[in-house]
Amino acid sequence: MTDHMIDHGLGGYGLGGASAHDGPRAVRAWRRLRWGLCALSFCAIPAFYVELTVPTPLALSLSRTLYVGMFAGFALSFTWLAHLSRRPKTLLANNWLDLLIALGAALSTGFGTPPWQPVEWLLRLSFMGVVALRIVLSLREFVTPNRLMWLLLAGALVLAMAGAGFYWLEPHVHSYSEGLWLAFESSATVGYGDIAPTTPASRVFAAFVVLLGYGMLSLVFASIAAAFIGKEERALRREMHRDIKHLNDEIVRLHAELKALRQTIDAAARRSDAAAGSVTRTGE
Structure with a gap:
């Protein structure tokens, strides 16, 4: 799959990249930058959870440093792309999701420390949802x-x-194996109830694990089903090819018989015409 096809498929999600009809320098720059922007998006995850679970001045400084790095990376990348592009306004409009992430990262540097107010919770969770969407869409080509x-x-x-x-976020999880079991329960949406998230941080984390895990399991089962269906389709395709070859052979044989019959009829007609001509001459 080419970069143009990938970007075109994601254009409706605000990740259109640089159009193939744009300047070649902008297209080459986007091919180099798009995975760097995806990597920058991952910085929002530790920034969010460090600030939420370790409300100390050092943790707050680390979290805001990550947000500043995200904003600077996105802002510089699109400033450069807009400079190289022949249609900078179209380029920015096609990548509105990245611009929204840059804005969210900039705003995140100015919010206060936990406990957050409901409006701030809503804004931060919305920002994390946008970041998660950007990461999933960027990696879509690898999870077909x-x-x-x-x-x-x-x-x-x-x-x-x-x-x-x-194991890090939930105080009732006392070992990595218990954390792994809770992750499996969440991703498989089983919910036995023996262990459950109790803190705001672990509950937010569980929400993302459920969404990501459910999607991943769906793709795995879809891939297994596609393997079986693909095998049956290949067998059916081979059978269709055999039938088509047989029909082609029959058509060729019928054409040959029809040609021979036409030649026989033409020969008989010529003989009849010759005989008629001979009788006419004899009568004269």
């Missing part, structure tokens, strides 16, 4: 349903990281 092994490895990695996250 026909890549079963990659999906299994990605699922195992997500489960391992989610277990570590619950």
Whole structure:
């Protein structure tokens, strides 16, 4: 899949990148920058949870440093892209999601320390949701349903990281294995109830684990189903090719028989005409 196809498919989500009809310098710059912007998006995750779970001046400084780094990275990248682009306004309009993330990162540096007010909770969770959407859309090409092994490895990695996250965020989780079990319960939406998130941080984390884990499991099962369906489709395709070849052979044979019949009829007609001409001459 080409970069143009990927960007075109994500244009409706505000991640259109640099259009193939834009200047070649802008297109090349976007190809170099798009994965860097995706990596910058991940900075919002530790920034959010460090500020939420460790409300100390040092943690607040670290969190805001990450937000400043995100804002600076996005702002400088799109300033450069707009400078290289032939249509900078169109470029910025096609990448409104990244501009929204840059704005959210800038605003996050000015908010206070926890406990947050309801409006601030809403804004921060909305910002984290936008960041999560940007990460998932950026990695979409790597989680297509026909890549079963990659999906299994990605699922195992997500489960391992989610277990570590619950071990860090949830006080009722006393070991990594319990965190891993809670991550599996959340991602599989089982909910046995033996362990449950109790703090705001772990509950927010659980919400993202449920969404990401459910989507990952759906892709894994869809990939397995596609493998079986693909096998049946290949067998059906081979059978159709055999039938088409047989029909082509029959058509060729019928054409040959029709040609021979036409030649026989033409020969008989010529003989009849010759005989008629001979009788006419004899009568004269």
